[in-house]
Amino acid sequence: xxxxxxxxxxxxxxxxxxxxxxxxxxxxxxxxxxxxxxxxxxxxxxxxxxxxxxxxxxxxxxxxxxxxxxxxxxxxxxxxxxxxxxxxxxxxxxxxxxxxxxxxxxxxxxxxxxxxxxxxxxxxxxxxxxxxxxxxxxxxxxxxxxxxxxxxxxxxxxxxxxxxxxxxxxxxxxxxxxxxxxxxxxxxxxxxxxxxxxxxxxxxxxxxxxxxxxxxxxxxxxxxxxxxxxxxxxxxxxxxxxxxxxxxxxxxxxxxxxxxxxxxxxxxxxxxxxxxxxxxxxxxxxxxxxxxxxxxxxxxxxxxxxxxxxxxxxxxxxxxxxxxxxxxxxxxxxxxxxxxxxxxxxxxxxxxxxxxxxxxxxxxxxxxxxxxxxxxxxxxxxxxxxxxxxxxxxxxxxxxxxxxxxxxxxxxxxxxxxxxxxxxxxxxxxxxxxxxxxxxxxxxxxxxxxxxxxxxxxxxxxxxxxxxxxxxxxxxxxxxxxxxxxxxxxxxxxxxxxxxxxxxxxxxxxxxxxxxxxxxxxxxxxxxxxxxxxxxxxxxxxxxxxxxxxxxxxxxxxxxxxxxxxxxxxxxxxxxxxxxxxxxxxxxxxxxxxxxxxxxxxxxxxxxxxxxxxxxxxxxxxxxxxxxxxxxxxxxxxxxxxxxxxxxxxxxxxxxxxxxxxxxxxxxxxxxxxxxxxxxxxxxxxxxxxxxxxxxxxxxxxxxxxxxxxxxxxxxxxxxxxxxxxxxxxxxxxxxxxxxxxxxxxxxxxxxxxxxxxxxxxxxxxxxxxxxxxxxxxxxxxxxxxxxxxxxxxxxxxxxxxxxxxxxxxxxxxxxxxxxxxxxxxxxxxxxxxxxxxxxxxxxxxxxxxxxxxxxxxxxxxxxxxxxxxxxxxxxxxxxxxxxxxxxxxxxxxxxxxxxxxxxxxxxxxxxxxxxxxxxxxxxxxxxxxxxxxxxxxxxxxxxxxxxxxxxxx
Ligand SMILES: *Cc1c(COP(=O)(O)O)cnc(C)c1O
Numbered sequence: 001x002x003x004x005x006x007x008x009x010x011x012x013x014x015x016x017x018x019x020x021x022x023x024x025x026x027x028x029x030x031x032x033x034x035x036x037x038x039x040x041x042x043x044x045x046x047x048x049x050x051x052x053x054x055x056x057x058x059x060x061x062x063x064x065x066x067x068x069x070x071x072x073x074x075x076x077x078x079x080x081x082x083x084x085x086x087x088x089x090x091x092x093x094x095x096x097x098x099x100x101x102x103x104x105x106x107x108x109x110x111x112x113x114x115x116x117x118x119x120x121x122x123x124x125x126x127x128x129x130x131x132x133x134x135x136x137x138x139x140x141x142x143x144x145x146x147x148x149x150x151x152x153x154x155x156x157x158x159x160x161x162x163x164x165x166x167x168x169x170x171x172x173x174x175x176x177x178x179x180x181x182x183x184x185x186x187x188x189x190x191x192x193x194x195x196x197x198x199x200x201x202x203x204x205x206x207x208x209x210x211x212x213x214x215x216x217x218x219x220x221x222x223x224x225x226x227x228x229x230x231x232x233x234x235x236x237x238x239x240x241x242x243x244x245x246x247x248x249x250x251x252x253x254x255x256x257x258x259x260x261x262x263x264x265x266x267x268x269x270x271x272x273x274x275x276x277x278x279x280x281x282x283x284x285x286x287x288x289x290x291x292x293x294x295x296x297x298x299x300x301x302x303x304x305x306x307x308x309x310x311x312x313x314x315x316x317x318x319x320x321x322x323x324x325x326x327x328x329x330x331x332x333x334x335x336x337x338x339x340x341x342x343x344x345x346x347x348x349x350x351x352x353x354x355x356x357x358x359x360x361x362x363x364x365x366x367x368x369x370x371x372x373x374x375x376x377x378x379x380x381x382x383x384x385x386x387x388x389x390x391x392x393x394x395x396x397x398x399x400x401x402x403x404x405x406x407x408x409x410x411x412x413x414x415x416x417x418x419x420x421x422x423x424x425x426x427x428x429x430x431x432x433x434x435x436x437x438x439x440x441x442x443x444x445x446x447x448x449x450x451x452x453x454x455x456x457x458x459x460x461x462x463x464x465x466x467x468x469x470x471x472x473x474x475x476x477x478x479x480x481x482x483x484x485x486x487x488x489x490x491x492x493x494x495x496x497x498x499x500x501x502x503x504x505x506x507x508x509x510x511x512x513x514x515x516x517x518x519x520x521x522x523x524x525x526x527x528x529x530x531x532x533x534x535x536x537x538x539x540x541x542x543x544x545x546x547x548x549x550x551x552x553x554x555x556x557x558x559x560x561x562x563x564x565x566x567x568x569x570x571x572x573x574x575x576x577x578x579x580x581x582x583x584x585x586x587x588x589x590x591x592x593x594x595x596x597x598x599x600x601x602x603x604x605x606x607x608x609x610x611x612x613x614x615x616x617x618x619x620x621x622x623x624x625x626x627x628x629x630x631x632x633x634x635x636x637x638x639x640x641x642x643x644x645x646x647x648x649x650x651x652x653x654x655x656x657x658x659x660x661x662x663x664x665x666x667x668x669x670x671x672x673x674x675x676x677x678x679x680x681x682x683x684x685x686x687x688x689x690x691x692x693x694x695x696x697x698x699x700x701x702x703x704x705x706x707x708x709x710x711x712x713x714x715x716x717x718x719x720x721x722x723x724x725x726x727x728x729x730x731x732x733x734x735x736x737x738x739x740x741x742x743x744x745x746x747x748x749x750x751x752x753x754x755x756x757x758x759x760x761x762x763x764x765x766x767x768x769x770x771x772x773x774x775x776x777x778x779x780x781x782x783x784x785x786x787x788x789x790x791x792x793x794x795x796x797x798x799x800x801x802x803x804x805x806x807x808x809x810x811x812x813x814x815x816x817x818x819x820x821x822x823x824x825x826x827x828x829x830x831x832x833x834x835x836x837x838x839x840x841x842x843x844x845x846x847x848x849x850x851x852x853x854x855x856x857x858x859x860x861x862x863x864x865x866x867x868x869x870x871x872x873x874x875x876x877x878x879x880x881x882x883x884x885x886x887x888x889x890x891x892x893x894x895x896x897x898x899x900x901x902x903x904x905x906x907x908x909x910x911x912x913x914x915x916x917x918x919x920x921x922x923x924x925x926x927x928x929x930x931x932x933x934x935x936x937x938x939x940x941x942x943x944x945x946x947x948x949x950x951x952x953x954x
Contacts, residue, residue, distance in 0.1 A: 003056055003753035007501055008765050009845035015765075018772040018846065022791075027764040031676055034767050034791040036647045039682035041546075045675045045756040048539045053755025056505040062752065063745060067514035069529035074403040074425055075269060075519040078382050078416025079214065080142055080172050080735070082264040085419050089470050090266055090339050091511065093477040094332070098698075100477075101332055102487035102502055104494060105292075105702035108815060108825050109307035109921040110299070110882050111914075114480035115335060115701040116306035117934075119294045121463055122262070122338030124934045126278045128458035129241045130258035131249025134932050135280035136291045137308075138334035138703065140326065140555050142261040143178035143723060143735030145277040146171070146208060146238055148290045148324055149257045150179060152281070153206030153234040154188060155323055156256075156288050160232045163203030164189035170213030171238055174723040174735040179208065181731030185566065186601050195224045204233040211239040211250060215375055215414060216382025218247060218452055225254035241265065241278070243380040245346070245353040248454050256282045264418065266340035267333050268511070270742025271530055272520030273555055273734070274704030276333035286930060290324030292331075292702065296935050297926025299919040300880075301887065304939045307921050309930055316558065320604040322595035325558040328692060328707075332700030343473050346459040352419050356381045360417045361446035362438055363426045369442065370435030375412075377445070378452060384414040387433065398432035404522055405429070461934045483917040485824050487698075490914075491844045491852060493773075495795040495827040495837025496590065496641060498671045498693035506696055506749040510742055520736045521724075533748055534738055538708075540751050544759070545667065545687055546678025547710040551719040553732065555739035557668050560688025560707030561596035561635075563733045567686060567711055567718035568633050568662045569600055580632040580660070584623055586615050588641045588831040593666060602632055613642035613785035613797075615652060624659045631661035638665050638679065639672050639793035641831045642785040643770070643839075653683025662686065667710070670694045671841065672767055672794035675760025679710075686711045695747035704740045706747070765842035766794045769849060773840050776853045780860040784835060795839035797832060798856075804834060807866040808873035811836055814859055819882035820905060821855040822914040851908065858905050877901055882916035 010018060015027065024030040032040070054062060075083050086095070094100045106112030106119075119137040126135035139145035150165050167179055167190050176192070183190045191200045195209065207228035209221045225235045236257035237250035242264050250258040263275035281289060287310070295309025316327045341349065357380055364374045364383045372385045387394055388411045395413065398405045403425065406414035415429055427437055467473040486492075492499035509515060518527050538550040554560035565583070572580040583597045586607045594604045605627060608619040615636070624631060634656045639645050646652075653663045665684035671694045673679070679687045691697045692705035711719060723732030738744070754762060774783045774796040781798035800811045811834055815825030827837040840849055862878055865871050873879055875896050883902040893899060904910055 002053060004053065004758040004761060007503065007754065007762065007843060009843050009848065010765065010769070011845070014846035015768065018768055022768070022771045022775050027761070027768060030771070031764045031767055033789045034645060034787065034793065035676050036645055036788065038647070038650045039677045041677050041681060045543060045760060047543055047751065047756045049536065050540070050752060050755060053758050054752045056753060059749050059752040060505060060508065063509045063749065066529045066533050067509065067512050069532060070514045070518050071526040072513055072517040073399065073522065073526060074421065075517070075522070076415050076417065076421065076429065077404050077406045077519050077521050078216070078414060079406060079521055080174065080261055081269050081272070081519055081521070082381070082416060083269065083418035083420050084264040084266055086266045086268060087340065087343055089473050090336055090343065093474055094336055094339060095511065097481065098488040098502070099481035099484065099486050100335060101698040101700050103484055103701040104492050104497065104499060104699050104824065105331070106308055108819070109305065110816065110916045110918055111485040111819050111824060113306055113917045114483035115331070116294050118335040118338055118480055119331065120306060120934050121342055122276070122334040123294055123932055124461060125338055125341040125459060125464070126241065126262070126280050127933060128460070129244040129249065130239065130280040131251025131456070132255070132258055132280035133283040134286045134289070134293070135278055136289050136293045138330040139277035139279050139291050140329060140559065141273060141275060141735040142238065142259060142277045143172070143175040145259045145279050146175045146236070147179045147182035149236040149259045149279060150183060150190070150206060150208055151323060152257060152285065152288050152290070153236060156285050157205040157234050160203055160205040163205045164191050165206040165208060166191050166193040166200050166204050166228070166233070167208045168210045169194050170210045170217070170219065171208070172214050175238060177723045177725070177732055178735055185599065185731070199227055199231060204228065204231055206234045206236060208236045208238065211237050211247070212243060212380060215384040215408070216379040216416070217376035218378040218380060218448065220452060221250070221255070222253040229254055240380065242349065242353050242356070244454070245350045245458070246357065246380065246448055246454055247452055249456070251282070252456065256285060262334065262337035265337035267336050268516035268742065269519050270516055271518045271527065272736025272738055272741050274330050274333050274740035274742055276330035276337050288323065291326045291329050293932055295926050296931040297922050299921055301919050303918055304935050305918040305921045307923060307926055309932060310927055316591040316595045319591050319594035320598050322591070322598060325562060325592050325595035325599055326556070327558050327592050328556040328705040329703040331702035332704060335701065339477065341459060342463055342467055342476070345464045345468065346457065349459070356417050356419060357448065358443070359421060359423065359426050361443040363415060363417065363429060364446045365438030365442040366426070366430040366435045367433055369438050370433065372433060372435060378449065379446070381418070382414055382416040384408060384412060386412050394432050398429060401428035401432060403428055403432070404519060405432070462937055463934055485819070485822070485914060490823050491840065491848050492824040493826045493838045493840055493852065495643065495797070495839040496669060496830070497699070497827065498839060498841055499699060500671070500696060500841035501843035502696050502698035502746070503750070505753070506746045509745040509749065515745060516742060520741070530741065533744060534741070537744055537748050541689065541708055541710060544674055544678065545689065545710040546680030547687070548713040549716040549719060550708050550710045552706060552708045552741070552744065553720045553734050553737060553739045554688065554707040554709055555734045556703065556705040557688055557690045557707040558592040558596055559733045560709040561592055561666070562599055563709040563720050564664055564686040564688055564711070565596055565600040565602060565633070566731060567709070567715045568664065569602065570718045571662070571715055572632055577660070579630055582627045582630045583632055584620070584634040586636060588613070589635060589637055590641060590666065590668065593635045597635065613640065613644060614646045614648070617648065620652065620655065624655055628659045631656065631659050633662040633664050635664040635666060637669055639669050641669070643792045643795040643797055643837065644785050644787035645793050647788060650682050657683070668693055669794065672763055674763050675756060676763050680712060686715055691747045696750040697743050697746045704743055706740050706743060762842045769840040769842060769844060770794050770796055773838055773849055773853070777838070777856055780857055784832065795837055798836045798838060800836060801834040803863050803867060807863050809863045809866055809876065809878045813878040813881065816920055817859055817862070817878045817881040818855060819916045820902065822909065822912070823852060823855055854906055871896060882919060884917065884919050885915040887919060
């Protein structure tokens with residue numbers, strides 16, 4: 001069977017029935033009626049080098065050939081990327097388990113308790129290791145995280161409002177590149193500083209320090225931090241979480257903020273990403289934290305229940321008041337890193353760190369024995385030596401042994417030791433330098449000196465001590481994922497998020513060592529396979545969008561927006577139009593749009609929406625006129641966030657172009673367009689796409705993502721450049737040249753197996769599914785907006801407001817009640833408060849769509865009962881939802897509805913029932929009293945061991 005038939009939900013007979021329900025003769029007919037003729041592609045889509053769709057087997061075979069062009073080596077390059085051993089139990093039960101990777105961002109807390117606990121473990125591990133009070137649930141990468149840390153200090157320093165940040169010249173090159181380019185965009189002064197000769201002159205609002213230099217040197221940041229604080233600056237420290245098992249925590253040294261990457265906690269190199277970065281802060285700074293924060297609240301029965309803390313204050317939701325644009329982060333990778341800490345515990349992590357340091361010390365001793373004294377005598381895992389004029393020769397000899405080292409320059413070589421590296425690897429490296437193994441005892445002088453040794457314990461919580469056997473770990477992971485609702489159990493009809501099939505064949509290649517084992521800084525001739533795969537994908541996405549060039553560097557949609565807006569800004573600047581700094585953004589736009597504009601130092605002017613949800617043309621005309629000379633761009637989403645194909649989009653583009661502005665078309669909703677129309681063809685200058693939506697990268701519970709930016713020919717020179725070599729392009733937006741390269745094979749496989757015609761068929765089917773649902777649900781909950789012919793695009797907004805007004809039952813109550821039916825809620829209150837936005841995608845079959853309609857109809861009946869006064873809203877089955885097994889089986893039952901209605905409102909549930917693990921979560925209580933670490937087991941009232949583990953020794 002062709003893959004297309006596996007990817008699409010509805011069977012041919014179903015399609016016929018559904019077409020009849022929406023009143024169209026064929027899929028082509030429906031698409032032609034829905035997509036405005038003014039934008040429809042004139043030519044069928046063609047994918048370069050892919051004349052026809054490949055079968056699963058053919059695509060995997062071609063991927064094998066691509067992977068075989070990479071040459072994996074033992075990677076001892078370091079620079080923020082280290083070889084690590086992914087415990088098989090984590091790979092199989094997290095990275096390869098759909099229960100984990102297909103889950104959505106945990107906005108609906110009650111059905112997300114498993115992943116919230118896993119993320120809390122990550123937060124807790126980071127808090128303990130960094131010695132700070134609060135850590136968030138992951139950042140996109142270490143370099144952008146360092147930039148966010150500087151921005152946080154800039155906002156939070158109340159004493160010093162003006163001034164500069166002193167940035168440690170010993171930070172990793174990509175960190176320096178990103179920090180300087182982010183600050184430059186905002187006009188914040190950064191001073192590159194060699195802290196060994198003290199602080200720079202002038203007022204400082206912050207200092208960004210390296211705890212480990214790029215040459216591996218261990219730095220005593222305590223005195224520098226103290227001097228910086230004395231001068232009124234806040235202090236951020238970039239560090240390595242594994243080293244922190246041996247060296248003092250940044251918190252103990254006076255840091256206010258710590259950042260770093262958790263990659264070496266079990267996450268493969270992935271050619272640069274995805275990896276979960278972390279940020280931790282001292283108490284008092286938590287409300288300025290970017291990204292997501294997991295907190296602990298209680299449910300309606302008083303049980304501890306996890307949730308996203310300050311959820312409605314997530315920065316990007318604050319639009320132009322936002323201080324960060326992060327939405328999708330690196331949830332799945334944070335889950336892995338947290339589980340790695342759980343599995344190894346403090347002793348295990350320390351053992352791994354000691355072993356790494358011991359090997360590095362023996363390497364240093366061997367080199368010293370051959371007259372190659374390391375540049376720095378204090379290090380954790382990285383030894384750097386001078387070999388005048390010999391660096392290339394040493395690298396070549398190491399490569400003959402199958403090992404990559406770091407070429408610092410023609411005279412200098414760095415060697416980074418990772419968890420899997422053995423004594424034999426060290427001997428091979430020594431041979432490459434013409435050195436031999438050191439005698440017993442000679443390594444001792446490279447021991448970490450007492451004043452740079454950590455004294456306090458970490459990971460004292462029982463969860464870091466309870467799962468040492470694989471059986472226990474496997475069951476713990478299963479227990480957690482069983483608490484959650486992911487795509488492996490139910491449709492997740494989230495509007496604007498496109499939760500479609502993440503096919504097994506698409507995911508298989510990502511863990512192949514020929515792909516996952518390549519270091520992002522490996523020589524180009526070892527990454528030819530990656531170059532081919534990336535080249536294919538860029539060409540295919542350019543064809544799909546109708547643009548000239550694509551960059552895969554942005555590792556989330558928000559980062560694609562930022563890259564695209566920087567391109568627009570620099571384009572205007574180079575044409576002498578630096579004053580063009582205004583971006584028009586419709587009120588209904590995704591929050592990241594405005595937040596990204598602010599980070600690119602552009603000014604946001606909102607455009608009103610008309611009654612029917614489309615852009616209000618008079619308002620647009622007025623604003624274009626008023627800001628004609630300062631107009632940088634308009635940022636519009638197409639199809640709109642209202643789920644409709646707006647007829648006048650081409651006209652909107654023309655008006656903005658006439659005024660000298662550029663058109664940014666947010667392409668996150670491309671699922672209704674692929675193969676049917678191209679943004680570049682109907683007026684866009686630049687778009688980002690979300691490969692983690694339209695192109696099948698699973699959502700991972702809130703990341704990873706890839707947000708490629710696609711541009712017209714005139715913007716090609718402004719695509720993101722190499723982060724480690726600033727100066728080219730418009731500045732990098734991610735720390736690795738190809739961002740989250742590791743998950744690109746998923747989208748490659750999808751496109752290869754679908755082929756051009758299959759992609760168009762998927763778009764038509766997505767339109768059919770959305771219109772079928774709209775038609776079936778409209779009698780219960782009116783569909784708020786529709787385009788030509790009463791048709792919606794890929795999603796529809798259900799208006800609950802009239803019934804809410806009559807009953808007091810809110811859209812949120814409906815979301816919670818859907819959990820009792822085993823459904824994940826649709827998008828709540830975006831873009832219109834009081835509504836639900838439903839996107840079924842092409843992957844859901846008719847039976848699942850009908851199951852959803854059945855649930856919504858039952859809920860409508862329950863709401864009607866309340867509206868008619870037969871049941872009190874506060875006592876209704878809707879307000880008391882979701883229902884736990886414990887509540888339903890309680891000995892006492894005093895609710896006005898029967899237990900069977902609570903648990904089994906429709907007959908199908910008797911065969912298969914999901915039980916929410918907690919009742920309704922009290923959001924406000926959790927925000928008022930912020931708890932972001934794992935609660936003690938006693939809080940759950942479960943029996944716990946009398947011999948409470950005491951953290952690590954010391
Ligand atoms: C999801 C989405 C974004 C943001 O993408 P992230 O990857 O979460 O940063 C932007 N615009 C629209 C329309 C979206 O749906």
